[in-house]
Amino acid sequence: MSECLLELNSISFAYGSSIVLQDIDLKVYDNDFIGVIGPNGGGKTTLLKVILGLVRHQKGKIIHGKSLQDGNGIGYLPQITTGDNNFPVTVKDVVLSGLMMRKGLRSMMTTADRKKASGVIDELGLNELAGSSLNELSGGQLQRVFLGRAVIGDPRLLLLDEPGNFVDSSFENDFYDKLRLLNNRMAIMMVSHDVGTISAHIKSFACVNRKLHYHPSSEITNEDLVAYGCPIQLITHGEVPHTVLKKH
């Protein structure tokens, strides 16, 4: 019933001679909420970049599902700010740039677009900052602006790279509630090393350390980890969401 949005078929990627991703298989369905976990340098961010087409994989095939092709594409919240915060651009302009994926080269913004941007800005509690430039914002406010940019185009798939890094504690609960709401409309893949924070929201896990190991439920057993051999924390997810922290 649920539609397959994206299928990765034995994807391999290397920076120069160092292999970052090897034989990755993954299917993303339209109501998924996948937590992508793994050690630093394990290839989590690269996996997102491969999906976005920012880097080209050397082996394997990516199949985009029908609704990803003619829909509104993929929303993306990068791990670090890739733009210059001193660039003369307003909060509203940045949020509007999330609509560019369905614009042609001429890319005029309509009144409806501006209204939509105002709505998103409002929802994220950034109303008073709509006309501000980015260097006037705190780290958490910036992160919200970029979330707004990622979701304004109603993408079918949302990729979040370490969203917890900058989210200020006052907004953290709101942030995850917001993600849960968004998940009704779009599939979410969220990279995080902060397993404790995300485990309660995640439906399934993908553990990435060069290879990808997929856990259909958000339950990872010790055997999985041993078989896979990645040094991460152990997560279980029962009636009451909880984490078991254990090094191996």
Add this chain to the structure above:
Amino acid sequence: MEGSIFQYEFILKGLLGAVFASITAGIIGTYIVSKRMVFLSGGIAHASFGGIGIGYFYGISPVLGAAIFSILSALGIEFLSVRQKIREDSAIGILWAFGMAIGIIFIYLTPGYTPDLMSYLFGSILTVSYRDITALATMSVFLILYFGIFYRTILYISYDEQFARTYSPYVNIFKYITTALIALTIVLNIRMAGVVLVISLLTIPPNIAMIFTKVYKRIMVASVFTGFIGTSIGYSISYKAGIPTGASIIFTLTVIWILAKSVKQISVRLHTDKNL
């Protein structure tokens, strides 16, 4: 009578030159200042001297020589930095001096006296021809159309290139086109301000504009107007005092920049005092 015709010519050329120099420098200047490409642009300006020298030596138009030379060097740097194969600032430093060296070598090899060499270095309205002005006018129209039609595409690519790559396959094409336009704008404005000073003609007006607004579009428009005011005042001074145009324009623009900064500082202080 001869004097008045000469004067009329001089004023007309100056006015037209000021208008089109301000339009081209204001638009491209906003782009390079907000994208932090000032050093690259300074490098392109100096490297273009190599083209001027080659132009002299082979008896072709020095402006044409400079245009070809600077577009190629600008695209070369852009290409290498896209591939991330080089340290961009080092490459610019090398190219900067290399272009000047080529220029000096060819000018020394050129037989005879090179009369308007000084005008290429420091700018002079006396040697500006109507062909130069027509070229600047054409460039102005082209830049207005290009930035007008692709405004948001250019804005978002220059603000966050990596994010733009997630939705557009045309990022590199736009980067290359805009870089070529930067090189051309610099070369065409060399006639006004000279190789050594042209970079300030591009960078000072947007910096004045940015004191008062942070909206990209408004910075462009304000830069054009500030550029025009600075250029015309500087131009009049150069005429009255008999000094090179480039120098007096840059001097005037810098004074305006300092004044604008001071006005802003004072108004901010007054505002905070009132609120305290």
